[in-house]
Amino acid sequence: MSQLSLQNIVIQYGQQVVIHDVSLQVEHGQIGCLLGPSGCGKTTLLRAIAGFEAVTSGQIALGDTIISSPQIHIPPEKRQIGMVFQDYALFPHLTIANNISFGIRQLSKVAQTKRIEQLLELVNLSGYQKRYPHELSGGQQQRIALARALAPKPKLMLLDEPFGSQDVELREILAREVRDILKQEQTTAILVTHDQHEAFAMADEIGVLKAGRLQQWDNPYHLYHRPANAFVAEFIGQGVLIAGEVLDNYTVQTAVGVVSGSLPVGATPHMPLQVLIRPDDIRLVAKAERKAVVISRVFRGAEYLYTLQLSDQKTTILALAPSHQQYEIGETVYFELDMQHLVLVP
Amino acid sequence: MEISKGIWRTLIIGMATFTALPIIAVFSYVFVPAPEVWAHLFDTVLVDYISNTLWLMLGVSVGVLLIGIPAAWLMSMCDFPAQRFFEWALLLPLAMPAYIIAYTYTGMLDFAGPVQSLIRSLTGWGYGDYWFPKVRSLGGAITMLSLVLFPYVYLLARAAFLEQSICVLEVSRTLGANRWQSFFRVALPLARPAVITGLSLALMETVADFGTVQYFGVSTFTTGIFRTWFGLGDHAAASQLAALLMTLVLVLILLELWSRQRARYHHTSSKYSRIPKYQLKGWWAIGAFLVCALPLALGFIIPVAQLVYWGISTAHLTLDSSFWELVLNSLILAALAALSALILALILGYGKRINPDPMVKTATRIAALGYAIPGTVIAIGVLIPLAWLDTQLNILAKYVWGTSVGLIFSGSLLTLLYAYNVRFLAVSLQTVEAGLGKIKPTIDNAGRSLGLGSVGVLRYLHLPLMKGTLLTALLLVFVDVLKELPATLILRPFNFNTLAVKAYELASDERLAEAGLPALMIVAAGILPVILLSRSIATSRAGTSSS
Structure with a gap:
């Protein structure tokens, strides 16, 4: 059974259809990517998976639970889906430790402390517990955002243009780092980006979107060497x-x-x-x-x-x-x- | 905890209805015919109300423009002695309620006051030997209101001048216009929308004024409404007068909205260069100094000095347990009103953030309408539905228990709090909305994805992030309530006094000196928001050398 499955998703704002009949599956522990030019609907799709957008038809399932359909809409806070935002959205009034423990408030203090230490080590920022977000560099903030989202051990991790605000030269290195962290935690993830190098560096499978339609869902090698149509052929490589x-x-x-x-x-x-x-x-x-x-x-x-x-x-x-x-x-x-x-x- | 969008929506629309109810109540009386009273009003006082109100508006317009614009221009373009001090000090008159400055100048300039006494002792003249302007007159009211309301024009005009790119002025110079011509042909027209916004705010306060015109015996709409409601006991006619006044206010609101929209098209540049200030010397510097110093002295320093003198000289009379009760009453009332307005504002502001559909947006705008509506009008607008409710309750009680329960709502503190919320909700709402606007929407999303419901996001993320904003909103409403006179006067429970009401009563009894201490406390509280305001200006301005 796939960890995440989207079946015939349609998203409509009023009369405007922004996502047309998208279906895809991501297996447990795999990293998927939604790739496409700006305005292609990739962020809308990601927000629908997170629960910030309602689907007009079709269904989204996480494991064997349906989380979105025209009848069912589990609110974002109940989905156990972690998310890393483009601007990181770290809580400026909380320390790094409190940011990370935000999603695991229900755990005991000891368990929280342990998880914070473990995650900080994972993202290579041990000892940063007492700092505040504004004291960190952009790359460090991003890793904290990742650690915060990982803390509750989400069933799925969503990353919205996670490297968008980094220098171009750094993006591929960061993408590799994040991939390693996600793989180590065995987290299923979906990444949204418009940068194919980032997608290649990080994802196991990539879906190319154009104007709300999924053009091809495949591994990077096949996308490059067996593009399904002219758009994919020209967009990739x-x-x-x-x-x-x-x-x-x-x-x-x-x-x-x-x-x-x-x-x-x-x-x-x-x-x-x-x-x-x-x-x-x-x-x-x-x-x-x-x-x-x-x-x-x-x-x-x-x-x-x-x-x-x-x-x-x-x-x-x-x-x-x-x-x-x-x-x-x-x-x-x-x-x-x-x-x-x-x-x-x- | 999760509250669904539908519930937020209902909550917001319910609140908007709640705050709009007094306004609707007043307007509903427009259709109740009261021909005899109207005929009487028309024959006797209505013409006076209209002409006095219009003269007052015209006079105050001229006054605030003549004081506010030159000061704003000098402050933005020139360098002269004590300029940094005036930059914020010129906002101080805002702390002075018009009715208080009116008592103060009456005390100083009346026949028995220190100024005329001094003239007589110097010249040996007696009563009727010389001409002296009458303070308690329409002209006096215009002067008093202009002296405390000019900061609105000053503030907005100055902001507009600072936002103008220095380039347009330099272009105008290269095209052959000198400094003065550049001011009149380029800078002033560009600042016009901002000036009109400031003017419409000042005029809203002018038509809302009750204390000054009542004390000076100038019949305007506000005093007329008060007299018709209480003196003649004619609620329909009073409501109709109120509706007429509200129409006038509506015109001012539209003027303000229109000018704010126009202001967007008057931005000349998004890049600001430092304005090279014109160094004033000699007579020019003295002139500039006086243009700023006179309004400050007349609008704040002299009246405060007089109040301090009165306060000290009457302290042995006024400082007793009843005075502290007065202070406590005022503080508790203001604190309760500030807190309830803040809670309403949070629900409205946050509800609109998570549910920004057109219906909700309209509802929040309606809920904030009260800021422009005179306290007198709001007071009777609150009384109408609550009196009706009391009547119905009594009918019901008679039916059930066979006895009446008396007035439950009208004449209670609850009524007063209701009126304050209608009047000042806009103040806290505006502050809360500005605070929420600074929080990125992704913070909300991050909170949601980490397991918080919509209330949780507000509780654990927004409230801690907006601590300063919340305090500001509390403080602003607190001070506004402390200064408020007409609604308090009309709606307070029997024998319940506040500082503002006490000052009004003492002044009306010609015990001006004894009014000094309560008045001084109101002014002191009023300085707090002025400090906040000048701080926020100092940190947010562009185009000046200090940063």
Whole structure:
């Protein structure tokens, strides 16, 4: 049985439908992620799981208990769901110890003290009991928010853009740290973010949302290499979709040449398709059959990201090359295709 | 503990009805015909009421604008001796209730007062040999009210001047306008919405004033309502006068709302640069000093000095056990009113926070309407439904027990507390709402996800986070109740006196000196919110060098 299951969730504000028929499952101890651009409904979905929003139809179950449906709405304080907020929402008038013990008021003092110590050790902030939230750095506050939410041993942990207010460089490191903590506590969790690097660093399974609809619920590897549609293909990772035409059961004709792989069921010759070309599918070499012209380049530190124009004068693709292997704009380059996963979308 | 949204809603709408009831009661009398009384009123005093009230409003408008705007401008743009002191000291006249300053100047400037006595002893003139302005007149009332109400205009105009970007003034200079022209053509028009807001607040207080005009014998709506209700015993006519006055107040409320909305479009910049203050020297500095010092001296220092003198000289007469009873009565009454208004405000403010639908928003706004309505009107608005309730109870009691139970509600402290809550709920509600606004909504959500119900969030998170705010709300209502005169005068239980009522009675009996001590205590209490106000201004302003 899944720890969390959403079945055909619809959320509506008046006439406006913000979540369309979303279903997904998260197994015990797994970390799921809702990923999508801003306004896609991911935070609404998270708030519905937490109990801050009512569902119009469908149902949400935690273990074998239904917590939300049009008839049932268990209030947030009764759900045993922990939540970490984007602004952390630490209680400014309470010490760190009192913040953490807030959700375990019913335990004995001794048990509370013990749990506080254990959690502070877990988040690497031992000895901070007597401090106040404003004395802590942003990253420390975030770990306290996590410890506070973990204290009552919630059945599910929700994290709303937990790294949104951190420096970009720090986010992936923090995401890894939080993942380790959650795994150590064996907590099932759902994360909401618009940053795919964060999602990849933290989640076991990721759902991509667009305009209130779940596009794909899958593990990161599959999202990248087997995107379900053009939106996911372009949203996850880098790459461009170029037009192609089916030749036979194994090959497709495109502007970069003939590519081969397993075609979707029902593909017939002459059917138009789109082929996803990622930068890592292109290998720039000294001399090859295929060539293109550099039209722009962006320095990425270890590498350059080149935008290349193919000989048909209209199709562009992206390519990566080590930064010591430089090409000038306007220069003709040669490349080979190294496509291990052929991604075709209708 | 969990209270469902439906219950919060019902609670809020119930409270709004409760506070709106007196207003509805007054307006309901508009449809009760009272033609004979109206004809009588119209023939005799109504024209007086209207013309006196309008003259009073016009005079006070001119007065507060002439005092408030120049002081605000000098304070924001110039540097002159004692300027820092005036910055907050100019708020002090707010602590002085108009009726108290009226007694004080009457005592000082009347024929037998120290000023005229001095003139006579210096010149040897006798009665009727010289002309001296009459204090107890319409002009006197205008002067008294202007002297204590100008801080409203000063406060808002100053805030508006400070918010103006210095750039627009500099642009105006580069386009060829000198300092004076820049003030009249740029700064003043930009500050106009704020000035109008301040003016409408001052005018609300003006039409609500009872003590001053009653003492000066100027017939206005408030004294007219009082006289018609108690003197003529005609409740319908009194209510109709009250409804007429409330219509006037409604116009002022709309004016205030309108100007506050306009103010949003008059922000010239969200970035503030330090205003380079214009260093005044010589005669200019003395002039600026006087523009600020005169209103302060006349509106606060001189009357307080006089009150202190009276208080000390009559202490042996007034300081007895009955005086302490008076103090205790006032304190208990004010504390109870402040506490009940705070509880109502918390329920309304928090209920609106967790349930912000249009119905609830309208209800909270209606519940806060009382701040603009004169105490006299609220008093009779409270009496009407409670008297009806008492009558019904007595009918019922006669039916059940065969005997009447007397007046249970009217004439009890409960009535008085009800009126105070209607009048001052807005003060605590505004403070509580501002305090709640500073608490991020995620704090509520965090509390909920950690196992608190809606009441728990209020109890364990909001209340501790808003301690300062709650104290402020208590203090503001406390002081307002302490100063309140007409509603207390009308609704107090028989033989129950407060400081304000005692000061009024002593002054009416021409025992002005003995009124000094109770008056002084009211003024002293009134200084507390002024200190709070000046503190909050000092910490929240932009565009000045101190921070």
